[in-house]
């Protein structure tokens with residue numbers, strides 16, 4: 408059949424004969440035989456994923472399937488297929504159920520998996536979030552395979568947290584009054600909803616609108632609950648008043664991102680075995696810092712693999728007294744950076760206009776009374792303490808009434824309405840031992856390996872799998888999304904380090 412356009416003959420140049428070219432016909436319909444098995448090469452990663460998933464115990468995924476032989480109902484897609492589809496899609500950088508549905512229609516790897524079938528995106532979307540325990544179990548099973556292959560030793564595990572954007576915008580964060588206004592409006596709208604069967608719109612559209620309104624009301628109620636939790640976590644009254652929660656994803660928190668900007672996020676905590684950079688534990692928290700995350704991370708690794716890591720390596724965000732004590736109790740060797748001390752340096756005192764005669768060395772410590780004595784003979788009493796890295800910082804402060812009338816005030820604490828304060832840094836025995844260990848060349852050499860191991864899976868998950876922003880909302884669902892991504896990462900490493908080399912050896 409020939410096309411309408413004259414593509415068969417085209418001019419080549421003045422004075423030359425026109426060339427004869429092949430026709431392009433986009434109006435034709437063709438029926439072609441497809442040999443499904445030949446759609447992908449023998450060493451295509453989709454075969455590795457199918458093979459590995461097929462070796463796993465998938466019974467937990469079957470538990471809720473109602474469609475069984477001898478009972479009325481539609482047949483369902485096998486869990487092995489749905490798991491393989493999601494894993495291959497994540498590996499391919501695809502995290503949308505609709506996109507996978509589209510890819511099933513024309514992409515050879517997806518066609519090979521489904522045997523040219525097309526999986527409905529609702530089925531895929533539901534499957535991703537409806538099997539939390541089964542997915543945890545699958546993650547552990549895959550770790551068992553990787554351990555058997557010698558890719559996990561637990562001799563040294565690097566732990567780090569990475570912020571992943573939540574599926575919510577900055578503008579969705581509101582204070583209590585605004586959330587309450589929105590909630591009142593949503594409740595009114597829900598009450599005014601008519602019977603979908605009497606609506607002028609189609610029943611499907613009316614029901615969808617009603618569902619959306621109810622979900623909006625529910626999210627606003629959750630946001631108000633989360634707001635109370637955020638307030639409870641803050642100590643200062645002024646900070647409590649400023650607290651905001653998202654009306655889109657109430658469980659998201661504003662966190663500092665890697666590039667220095669603040670945004671709605673979750674904190675993904677990843678533990679990586681140093682042997683072959685395999686992820687041995689993953690968790691998601693709402694905490695903007697990693698300070699309290701090492702102990703739960705070690706527990707997760709132990710739950711996944713049946714034993715604790717011999718050594719954990721962390722950055723300065725996780726080295727604090729609580730972490731040191733917890734690791735000592737668990738008999739896990741802790742290697743980590745010490746944060747720089749935030750002691751008030753002379754240049755900062757100078758900036759504040761403090762005269763050198765009133766630098767800390769001019770204040771005398773009285774151990775029996777646990778206070779300092781200033782050059783004017785007044786006492787600076789213990790006020791508060793905080794942990795910073797391997798140090799315990801105790802703050803002492805003079806009475807404001809003493810400093811206000813003191814002749815030295817302009818040289819000692821100019822411009823402050825509160826009394827002069829001093830910081831005293833102390834070290835517990837665990838902190839001192841940790842500091843001494845970290846000053847050895849051996850510990851420093853181990854610590855230097857941290858970034859290369861701990862940040863490799865973080866970068867892979869964000870750059871190759873595309874998990875820079877969650878698609879799902881809520882802590883439970885984003886945890887599942889992170890778990891799918893980490894499972895995909897681990898299987899990718901198995902393909903790279905074990906499956907492909909074996910295929911090459913067999914070829």
Ligand code: SF4
Pocket residue numbers: 781782783784785805809810811813814815816819820826827
């Ligand atoms: S300003 Fe306050 S702390 Fe400083 S010397 Fe006077 S009384 Fe002491």
